[in-house]
Amino acid sequence: MKIKLLLFAFFIVVVLAGVSVFWIKNNEPPMDEVTKAGKMLAEAQLEKSPKFAKAAFREAELNYDSARIEWAKQNERFILLRNYTKVSEFAKKSIESSERAIGQSQKEISNTEDQLAARIKRIGEKLKKFETDFGKFPLAKKHRDEFSKSKLLFAESLQTYRNKNYSVCKSQLDSVELVVNAAYKHYLQQLENYFEDYPRWNEMVKQTISSSKKNQTYAVVVDKFSRDIFLYKNGTIFKQYSIELGANWIGDKMQQGDKSTPEGLYKIVEKKQNGQTKYHKAFLLNYPNEDDLKRFSLNKKNGSIKQNAKIGNLIEIHGNGGKGIDWTDGCIALTDKNMDELYKFCPTGTKITIVGSVKALNQLSIRLK
16 A cells, blocks of 8 residues: 555655656746847847837837746746746747837938938039139129038038938938028029029110121120130131129129229220230220219119229229139129230220120029029
Protein backbone atom coordinates (compact mmCIF):
# COMPACT_ATOMS: atom_id res chain seq x y z
CA MET A 1 0.00 0.00 0.00
CA LYS A 2 2.79 2.39 0.92
CA ILE A 3 4.52 1.64 -2.36
CA LYS A 4 1.36 2.55 -4.26
CA LEU A 5 1.05 5.82 -2.37
CA LEU A 6 4.68 6.65 -3.05
CA LEU A 7 4.28 5.89 -6.74
CA PHE A 8 1.12 8.00 -6.89
CA ALA A 9 2.85 10.87 -5.12
CA PHE A 10 5.81 10.62 -7.47
CA PHE A 11 3.43 10.64 -10.44
CA ILE A 12 1.68 13.75 -9.13
CA VAL A 13 5.03 15.51 -8.61
CA VAL A 14 6.16 14.62 -12.12
CA VAL A 15 2.88 15.81 -13.64
CA LEU A 16 2.94 19.05 -11.67
CA ALA A 17 6.57 19.62 -12.61
CA GLY A 18 5.77 19.01 -16.27
CA VAL A 19 2.78 21.34 -16.14
CA SER A 20 4.85 24.00 -14.38
CA VAL A 21 7.65 23.74 -16.94
CA PHE A 22 5.12 23.87 -19.77
CA TRP A 23 3.29 26.82 -18.19
CA ILE A 24 6.43 28.73 -17.40
CA LYS A 25 7.83 28.12 -20.88
CA ASN A 26 4.68 29.43 -22.47
CA ASN A 27 4.27 32.34 -20.08
CA GLU A 28 7.77 33.82 -20.14
CA PRO A 29 7.92 37.59 -20.62
CA PRO A 30 8.04 38.41 -24.40
CA MET A 31 11.36 40.20 -24.00
CA ASP A 32 12.33 40.00 -27.70
CA GLU A 33 9.02 41.47 -28.85
CA VAL A 34 9.12 44.31 -26.31
CA THR A 35 12.76 45.04 -27.20
CA LYS A 36 11.89 45.11 -30.89
CA ALA A 37 8.94 47.39 -30.19
CA GLY A 38 11.30 49.82 -28.41
CA LYS A 39 13.79 49.76 -31.29
CA MET A 40 11.06 50.32 -33.87
CA LEU A 41 9.69 53.25 -31.87
CA ALA A 42 13.18 54.79 -31.74
CA GLU A 43 13.53 54.29 -35.51
CA ALA A 44 10.18 55.96 -36.07
CA GLN A 45 11.41 58.87 -33.95
CA LEU A 46 14.52 59.20 -36.14
CA GLU A 47 12.33 59.19 -39.26
CA LYS A 48 10.53 62.26 -37.83
CA SER A 49 7.28 60.35 -37.44
CA PRO A 50 6.13 62.58 -34.53
CA LYS A 51 5.83 65.35 -37.13
CA PHE A 52 5.01 63.58 -40.37
CA ALA A 53 2.97 60.60 -39.07
CA LYS A 54 1.66 61.88 -35.76
CA ALA A 55 -1.34 59.54 -35.32
CA ALA A 56 0.49 56.31 -36.13
CA PHE A 57 3.47 57.30 -33.99
CA ARG A 58 1.23 58.15 -31.05
CA GLU A 59 -0.49 54.77 -31.38
CA ALA A 60 2.91 53.04 -31.35
CA GLU A 61 3.89 54.98 -28.22
CA LEU A 62 0.66 54.10 -26.39
CA ASN A 63 0.93 50.40 -27.21
CA TYR A 64 4.59 50.29 -26.19
CA ASP A 65 3.79 52.02 -22.88
CA SER A 66 0.87 49.62 -22.35
CA ALA A 67 3.16 46.63 -22.94
CA ARG A 68 5.63 47.84 -20.32
CA ILE A 69 2.88 48.65 -17.80
CA GLU A 70 1.25 45.26 -18.29
CA TRP A 71 4.62 43.56 -17.95
CA ALA A 72 5.29 45.31 -14.64
CA LYS A 73 1.79 44.41 -13.48
CA GLN A 74 2.28 40.71 -14.24
CA ASN A 75 5.68 40.66 -12.54
CA GLU A 76 3.98 41.64 -9.30
CA ARG A 77 1.75 38.55 -9.40
CA PHE A 78 2.60 35.05 -8.11
CA ILE A 79 4.73 33.33 -10.68
CA LEU A 80 2.18 30.63 -11.48
CA LEU A 81 -0.52 33.24 -11.99
CA ARG A 82 1.43 35.46 -14.37
CA ASN A 83 0.13 35.89 -17.94
CA TYR A 84 2.09 37.90 -20.51
CA THR A 85 -0.36 37.45 -23.38
CA LYS A 86 -1.45 41.08 -23.32
CA VAL A 87 2.17 42.20 -23.11
CA SER A 88 2.85 40.36 -26.33
CA GLU A 89 -0.27 41.77 -27.99
CA PHE A 90 0.63 45.36 -27.04
CA ALA A 91 4.22 44.88 -28.24
CA LYS A 92 3.06 43.51 -31.61
CA LYS A 93 0.59 46.36 -32.05
CA SER A 94 3.35 48.86 -31.22
CA ILE A 95 5.64 47.28 -33.81
CA GLU A 96 2.91 47.43 -36.46
CA SER A 97 2.12 51.07 -35.65
CA SER A 98 5.80 52.03 -35.73
CA GLU A 99 6.23 50.36 -39.12
CA ARG A 100 3.18 52.22 -40.41
CA ALA A 101 4.44 55.50 -38.97
CA ILE A 102 7.84 55.01 -40.60
CA GLY A 103 6.24 54.33 -43.98
CA GLN A 104 3.93 57.35 -43.74
CA SER A 105 6.75 59.59 -42.56
CA GLN A 106 9.09 58.54 -45.36
CA LYS A 107 6.37 59.16 -47.92
CA GLU A 108 5.49 62.54 -46.42
CA ILE A 109 9.17 63.54 -46.24
CA SER A 110 9.62 62.55 -49.86
CA ASN A 111 6.63 64.70 -50.83
CA THR A 112 7.96 67.57 -48.71
CA GLU A 113 11.39 67.28 -50.31
CA ASP A 114 9.85 67.37 -53.77
CA GLN A 115 7.67 70.35 -52.89
CA LEU A 116 10.55 72.28 -51.35
CA ALA A 117 12.83 71.44 -54.27
CA ALA A 118 10.19 72.81 -56.64
CA ARG A 119 9.82 75.96 -54.51
CA ILE A 120 13.58 76.46 -54.38
CA LYS A 121 13.74 76.25 -58.16
CA ARG A 122 10.77 78.60 -58.62
CA ILE A 123 12.02 81.20 -56.14
CA GLY A 124 15.54 81.01 -57.58
CA GLU A 125 14.05 81.80 -60.98
CA LYS A 126 12.09 84.71 -59.46
CA LEU A 127 15.28 86.17 -58.00
CA LYS A 128 17.05 85.90 -61.34
CA LYS A 129 14.08 87.35 -63.19
CA PHE A 130 13.87 90.31 -60.84
CA GLU A 131 17.56 91.02 -61.43
CA THR A 132 17.06 90.66 -65.19
CA ASP A 133 13.98 92.89 -65.31
CA PHE A 134 14.85 95.43 -62.64
CA GLY A 135 18.58 94.97 -61.98
CA LYS A 136 19.32 98.32 -63.62
CA PHE A 137 16.37 100.08 -62.06
CA PRO A 138 17.12 102.89 -59.60
CA LEU A 139 15.89 100.85 -56.63
CA ALA A 140 15.08 102.53 -53.34
CA LYS A 141 17.67 101.83 -50.63
CA LYS A 142 15.05 99.95 -48.62
CA HIS A 143 14.36 97.60 -51.52
CA ARG A 144 18.06 97.17 -52.35
CA ASP A 145 18.78 96.18 -48.75
CA GLU A 146 15.78 93.84 -48.54
CA PHE A 147 16.67 92.18 -51.84
CA SER A 148 20.32 91.69 -50.79
CA LYS A 149 19.21 90.10 -47.50
CA SER A 150 16.74 87.89 -49.37
CA LYS A 151 19.50 86.59 -51.65
CA LEU A 152 21.58 85.67 -48.60
CA LEU A 153 18.56 84.04 -46.93
CA PHE A 154 17.87 82.07 -50.11
CA ALA A 155 21.44 80.75 -50.05
CA GLU A 156 20.90 79.72 -46.41
CA SER A 157 17.68 77.94 -47.35
CA LEU A 158 19.63 75.74 -49.77
CA GLN A 159 21.85 74.61 -46.91
CA THR A 160 18.94 73.97 -44.54
CA TYR A 161 17.30 71.94 -47.30
CA ARG A 162 20.45 69.85 -47.70
CA ASN A 163 20.49 69.41 -43.91
CA LYS A 164 16.88 68.15 -44.12
CA ASN A 165 15.67 70.91 -41.80
CA TYR A 166 12.53 71.33 -43.83
CA SER A 167 10.46 73.48 -41.47
CA VAL A 168 13.23 76.11 -41.27
CA CYS A 169 13.78 75.87 -45.02
CA LYS A 170 10.10 76.51 -45.65
CA SER A 171 10.10 79.50 -43.32
CA GLN A 172 13.16 80.95 -45.08
CA LEU A 173 11.61 80.47 -48.51
CA ASP A 174 8.39 82.12 -47.32
CA SER A 175 10.35 85.21 -46.28
CA VAL A 176 12.31 85.38 -49.53
CA GLU A 177 9.23 84.96 -51.70
CA LEU A 178 7.34 87.63 -49.78
CA VAL A 179 10.07 90.21 -50.38
CA VAL A 180 10.59 89.35 -54.06
CA ASN A 181 6.88 89.37 -54.89
CA ALA A 182 6.34 92.70 -53.12
CA ALA A 183 9.36 94.32 -54.81
CA TYR A 184 8.35 92.95 -58.21
CA LYS A 185 4.80 94.33 -57.89
CA HIS A 186 6.10 97.70 -56.73
CA TYR A 187 8.52 98.18 -59.62
CA LEU A 188 6.21 96.73 -62.21
CA GLN A 189 3.66 99.35 -61.18
CA GLN A 190 6.36 102.02 -61.39
CA LEU A 191 7.30 100.76 -64.83
CA GLU A 192 3.68 100.74 -66.01
CA ASN A 193 3.34 104.34 -64.85
CA TYR A 194 6.54 105.25 -66.66
CA PHE A 195 5.37 103.65 -69.91
CA GLU A 196 2.27 105.83 -69.98
CA ASP A 197 4.54 108.17 -71.99
CA TYR A 198 5.15 105.51 -74.65
CA PRO A 199 2.80 107.09 -77.26
CA ARG A 200 4.84 110.32 -77.02
CA TRP A 201 8.12 108.42 -77.26
CA ASN A 202 6.89 106.47 -80.25
CA GLU A 203 5.86 109.64 -82.04
CA MET A 204 9.26 111.24 -81.42
CA VAL A 205 11.10 108.19 -82.76
CA LYS A 206 8.92 108.09 -85.89
CA GLN A 207 9.53 111.80 -86.44
CA THR A 208 13.30 111.33 -86.10
CA ILE A 209 13.46 108.35 -88.47
CA SER A 210 11.26 110.15 -91.01
CA SER A 211 13.51 113.22 -90.92
CA SER A 212 16.63 111.07 -91.38
CA LYS A 213 15.07 109.33 -94.38
CA LYS A 214 13.68 112.48 -95.95
CA ASN A 215 16.88 114.52 -95.58
CA GLN A 216 19.27 111.58 -96.11
CA THR A 217 21.09 112.32 -92.86
CA TYR A 218 22.31 110.62 -89.73
CA ALA A 219 20.17 110.68 -86.59
CA VAL A 220 20.50 109.18 -83.14
CA VAL A 221 17.81 107.51 -81.01
CA VAL A 222 18.60 106.73 -77.35
CA ASP A 223 16.56 103.92 -75.72
CA LYS A 224 16.96 104.37 -71.97
CA PHE A 225 15.23 101.15 -70.95
CA SER A 226 17.25 98.83 -73.19
CA ARG A 227 20.46 100.85 -72.63
CA ASP A 228 21.01 101.16 -76.37
CA ILE A 229 21.84 104.00 -78.71
CA PHE A 230 20.80 103.59 -82.37
CA LEU A 231 22.52 105.48 -85.16
CA TYR A 232 20.23 105.89 -88.17
CA LYS A 233 21.50 106.58 -91.67
CA ASN A 234 18.92 107.72 -94.22
CA GLY A 235 16.10 106.36 -92.04
CA THR A 236 17.66 102.91 -91.42
CA ILE A 237 19.55 101.63 -88.39
CA PHE A 238 23.23 101.80 -89.25
CA LYS A 239 24.94 101.19 -85.87
CA GLN A 240 23.94 100.19 -82.37
CA TYR A 241 25.88 100.71 -79.15
CA SER A 242 25.40 99.94 -75.44
CA ILE A 243 25.17 102.90 -73.08
CA GLU A 244 25.11 103.89 -69.42
CA LEU A 245 22.86 106.58 -67.98
CA GLY A 246 22.19 108.80 -65.00
CA ALA A 247 21.89 106.89 -61.75
CA ASN A 248 18.22 107.94 -61.45
CA TRP A 249 17.38 107.40 -65.11
CA ILE A 250 13.72 106.36 -64.92
CA GLY A 251 11.45 109.30 -65.70
CA ASP A 252 12.19 112.60 -67.38
CA LYS A 253 14.73 115.02 -65.95
CA MET A 254 13.03 117.35 -63.48
CA GLN A 255 15.83 119.57 -62.17
CA GLN A 256 19.53 120.01 -61.67
CA GLY A 257 21.13 117.32 -59.52
CA ASP A 258 18.41 114.66 -59.87
CA LYS A 259 20.83 112.42 -61.83
CA SER A 260 18.13 111.70 -64.40
CA THR A 261 18.70 111.56 -68.16
CA PRO A 262 16.27 113.88 -70.00
CA GLU A 263 13.80 112.74 -72.66
CA GLY A 264 12.90 114.69 -75.76
CA LEU A 265 14.02 115.96 -79.16
CA TYR A 266 17.53 117.40 -79.05
CA LYS A 267 20.48 118.13 -81.32
CA ILE A 268 24.25 118.31 -81.08
CA VAL A 269 25.33 121.91 -80.47
CA GLU A 270 29.02 121.24 -79.88
CA LYS A 271 31.52 118.42 -80.46
CA LYS A 272 34.31 118.16 -77.89
CA GLN A 273 37.69 116.43 -78.04
CA ASN A 274 41.42 116.99 -77.44
CA GLY A 275 41.18 118.13 -73.83
CA GLN A 276 37.83 119.92 -74.21
CA THR A 277 36.16 117.21 -72.09
CA LYS A 278 37.36 114.86 -69.36
CA TYR A 279 35.24 112.10 -70.92
CA HIS A 280 37.47 111.38 -73.96
CA LYS A 281 35.06 112.87 -76.53
CA ALA A 282 31.58 114.34 -76.17
CA PHE A 283 28.50 115.76 -77.90
CA LEU A 284 26.94 118.67 -76.01
CA LEU A 285 23.15 118.68 -76.43
CA ASN A 286 20.77 121.63 -76.44
CA TYR A 287 19.30 120.75 -73.07
CA PRO A 288 17.25 122.50 -71.82
CA ASN A 289 15.21 123.13 -74.97
CA GLU A 290 11.95 125.06 -75.13
CA ASP A 291 9.85 122.05 -74.10
CA ASP A 292 12.11 121.43 -71.09
CA LEU A 293 11.83 125.07 -70.00
CA LYS A 294 8.02 125.02 -70.26
CA ARG A 295 7.73 121.77 -68.29
CA PHE A 296 10.17 123.06 -65.65
CA SER A 297 8.11 126.22 -65.21
CA LEU A 298 4.89 124.21 -64.95
CA ASN A 299 6.41 121.86 -62.37
CA LYS A 300 7.37 124.83 -60.23
CA LYS A 301 3.83 126.21 -60.42
CA ASN A 302 2.17 122.92 -59.46
CA GLY A 303 4.65 122.27 -56.66
CA SER A 304 6.32 119.19 -58.19
CA ILE A 305 9.69 120.84 -57.58
CA LYS A 306 10.83 123.56 -55.19
CA GLN A 307 10.72 127.21 -56.22
CA ASN A 308 14.49 127.56 -55.82
CA ALA A 309 15.23 124.55 -58.03
CA LYS A 310 17.42 124.96 -61.12
CA ILE A 311 16.85 123.18 -64.42
CA GLY A 312 20.49 122.23 -65.04
CA ASN A 313 22.47 121.96 -68.29
CA LEU A 314 25.57 120.37 -69.81
CA ILE A 315 23.84 117.14 -70.86
CA GLU A 316 26.20 115.24 -73.13
CA ILE A 317 26.76 111.99 -74.96
CA HIS A 318 30.34 111.14 -74.03
CA GLY A 319 32.99 108.46 -73.57
CA ASN A 320 34.46 106.85 -70.46
CA GLY A 321 31.60 104.32 -70.38
CA GLY A 322 31.76 100.55 -70.06
CA LYS A 323 31.53 100.54 -66.25
CA GLY A 324 28.51 98.23 -66.24
CA ILE A 325 26.42 100.52 -64.01
CA ASP A 326 24.46 103.76 -64.38
CA TRP A 327 26.84 106.33 -63.00
CA THR A 328 26.52 109.66 -64.78
CA ASP A 329 24.81 112.82 -63.51
CA GLY A 330 22.32 112.57 -66.38
CA CYS A 331 24.55 112.20 -69.42
CA ILE A 332 24.77 109.24 -71.79
CA ALA A 333 28.05 107.32 -71.70
CA LEU A 334 29.61 104.98 -74.28
CA THR A 335 32.95 103.19 -74.29
CA ASP A 336 35.73 105.30 -75.78
CA LYS A 337 35.93 102.98 -78.80
CA ASN A 338 32.22 103.32 -79.56
CA MET A 339 32.35 107.06 -78.93
CA ASP A 340 35.19 107.37 -81.45
CA GLU A 341 33.07 105.61 -84.06
CA LEU A 342 29.90 107.59 -83.34
CA TYR A 343 31.92 110.82 -83.34
CA LYS A 344 32.89 110.29 -86.98
CA PHE A 345 29.31 110.03 -88.22
CA CYS A 346 27.58 112.83 -86.32
CA PRO A 347 28.22 116.46 -87.26
CA THR A 348 26.99 119.43 -85.25
CA GLY A 349 23.24 119.74 -85.71
CA THR A 350 22.60 115.97 -85.77
CA LYS A 351 19.20 115.15 -84.26
CA ILE A 352 19.39 113.29 -80.92
CA THR A 353 16.12 111.77 -79.70
CA ILE A 354 16.02 110.38 -76.16
CA VAL A 355 13.06 108.20 -75.13
CA GLY A 356 12.19 105.83 -72.33
CA SER A 357 11.82 102.92 -74.74
CA VAL A 358 11.41 102.28 -78.46
CA LYS A 359 9.23 99.28 -77.59
CA ALA A 360 5.89 99.18 -75.79
CA LEU A 361 5.77 97.51 -72.37
CA ASN A 362 3.83 94.53 -73.77
CA GLN A 363 6.69 93.92 -76.22
CA LEU A 364 9.19 93.49 -73.42
CA SER A 365 9.95 90.29 -71.49
CA ILE A 366 8.78 91.64 -68.15
CA ARG A 367 5.82 89.76 -66.69
CA LEU A 368 4.54 89.42 -63.14
CA LYS A 369 4.15 85.73 -62.27
